Amino acid sequence: MEAHTSIAPNQKTSKRPLVLASIMLAMFLAAIEATIVSTAMPSIVAALGGFSLYSWVFSAYLLTNASTVLIFGKLSDLFGRKPIFLIGISLFLTGSLLCGFATSMTTLIVFRFLQGIGAGALMPIASTIVGDLYTKEERAQIQGYLSSVWGISAVTGPALGGFFVDYLNWRYVFWMNLPLGVLAIIGVVWFFHENVEKKSHSIDFAGSALLMIGISSLMVLLVEGGIGIPWQSPLAIGLLLIFGICLIGFYIQEKRALDPMMPFSIWEYRSITIANVTSLITGMILIGVSSYLPAFVQGVMGMSATVAGFTLTTMSIGWPVSSMIAGRLLLKIGFRATSLIGGVALVVGGLFFFLLSPDKGPVWAAIGSFFIGIGMGMSTTSFIVSIQSTVDWKTRGIATASNMFMRSIGSAIGAAILGGVLNSVIQTTIEEKQLGESVTLDTVNQLLDKEGRANLSSSTQVALKEALTLGLHQVYLGLLVLAVISLVLILFLPKGEKT
Structure with missing residues (x-):
């Protein structure tokens, strides 16, 4: 099916460059929130206490972001992108303002929930607005610009966070969103015009509730499982049951709803199904690299946090650069061929990580990270443009959101x-080497810090490094397997541009 090249005919001509600048600014705020907060967290914990809740400052944002992205995507199809x-941006800014005024870790986490809800609207709708305003030919290049926002935020986030902590106050990490967010609101209000058909809508409240509770x-289970919630505990089993019941209930509800929150018809397109399943896999690859590469560089290689950051920065460079190139390749060789280049790059990156060893050095790790970035940029840009070119305006919002949702869940x-x-x-390696009761999984944290390593005996250091190396090697084997699976899935994309 050929898509509409613009949203339901505009009464006025939207000033596309200014609208694009506004939504890129909004996306930047949502994207930078993870990296800028991570830099400020030691200062935040020092001021507010509650170290045991440390991970929930990040998890709260991720949880509500993932659980609302589909809902906002559907609402934008019903009521228009602009409102x-x-x-979404108003909720995000309100959450940012309140985070800056937080007086305890608990209140900060509550306000991060609110921030995450707003971010759930910003990401998919920004991409959907581009799909509405630009033709298929233009869309490919513009989506590359949107992808570059991720790279810019990844590079500038830690630096900005450090600046605010060192020269102002950690609260400005959140308050910096306010003036930039207001600029984005002004740009969208003044320069983006859409003419949405006025009619009554049947809102799928039951489907929305089941989706939010289930996700x-x-x-919660995935974030806390094995850490705060033992996998075999009644709470873990209960959460899994709730998810399963809600999933079944959601499917039944969507089949009978007049205007379903998730129209299953979009999954009938092979290009969308393959793109979404592959995005689930690449989401797993992305978290594997960003979470565990610093552990290898610092804990196994014994390098500094700065060097570890460099190895991740190369991914942040490869992603936007390849996204820009993908925008041009899409028009010349099509969605499938461009996606295949991305899939091959992911496998190459996976091989670099699989072959990674302490003597290879951080440059080897950085090259692997760079190839992963190339693969992500090529594939994600191809998927979004392909999806938006497959469906019409009425389902473009939920179709775009479904792809981002799958990557988040991945x-x-x-x-x-x-x-x-x-x-x-x-854990198995520690037990086999009989290091004593004083050496646990948490002792591995000391390997990541120069002062911490100095407090460990040389024999314990060697044993823990070996344990960490073996564990991370298994993780990187998993990344290679996932990369190969993603490449195989891409091979099943339709060869023609039309589905």
Whole structure:
């Protein structure tokens, strides 16, 4: 099916460059939130206390972001992109303002939930607005610009976070969003015009509730499983049951709803199904690299955090650069061929990580990271443009959101599975080497810090390095397998541009 090249005919001509600048600014705020907060977290914990809740500052944002992205995508199809985008950015800015005023770790986490809800609207709707305003030919290049936002935020986030902590106050990490967010609102209000057909809508409240409860249960289990919640505990089993019941209930509800939250018809397109399943896999690869590469560089190679950051920065460079190139390749060789280049790059990156050893050095790790970035940029840009060219305006919002949702869920699943593999191998190695009761999984944290390593005996250091190396090698074997699976899936994409 050929898509509409613009949203339901505009009464006024939107000033596309200014609208693009506004939505890129909004996307930048949502994207930078993870990296800029990570830099400020030691200062935040020092001020607010509650170290045991450390991980939830990140998890709260991820959880509500993932559980609302599909809902906002659907609402934008019903009521138009503009009002839903403005609601999303308003929630995000309100959450940012309140985070800056937080007086305890608990209140900070609550306000991060609110921030995450707003971010759930920003990401998919920004990409959908581009799909509405630009033709298929233009869309390929513009989506590359949007992808570059991720690279820019990854590079500038830690630097900005450090600046605010060192020269102002950690609260400005959140408050910096306010003036930039207001600029984005002004740009969208003044320069983006859409003419949405006025008619009554049947809102699928039941489907929305089942989706949010089910995904939230899954995300809590994946984030806390094996850490705060033992895998075989009644709570873990209960969360899994809630997810399963809600999933079944959601399917039944969507089949009978007049205007379903998730129209299953979009999954009948092979290009969308393959793109979404592959995005689930690449989401697992992405979290595997970003979470565990610093551990190898610091813990096994004994390098500094700065060097570890460099090895990840190369991925942040490869992603936007390849996205820009993908925008041009899409028009010349098509979606499938461009995606295949991305799939091959992921496998090459996976091979670099599989062959990674302490003597290879950080440059080897950085090259592998760069290839992963190339693969992500090529594939994600191809998928989004392909999806938006497959469906019409009425389902473009939910179709775009479904792809981002699958990648988010993939990251959460990947974090749980790969983290479980790593912990299991390390624990087994510690037991085999009989290092004593004082040496546990948490002792591995000391390998990541120069002062911490100095407090360990040389024999313990050697044993823990070996354990960490073996564990991470299994993680990287998993990444290579996932990369190969993603390449095989891409081979099943339709050869023609039309589905």
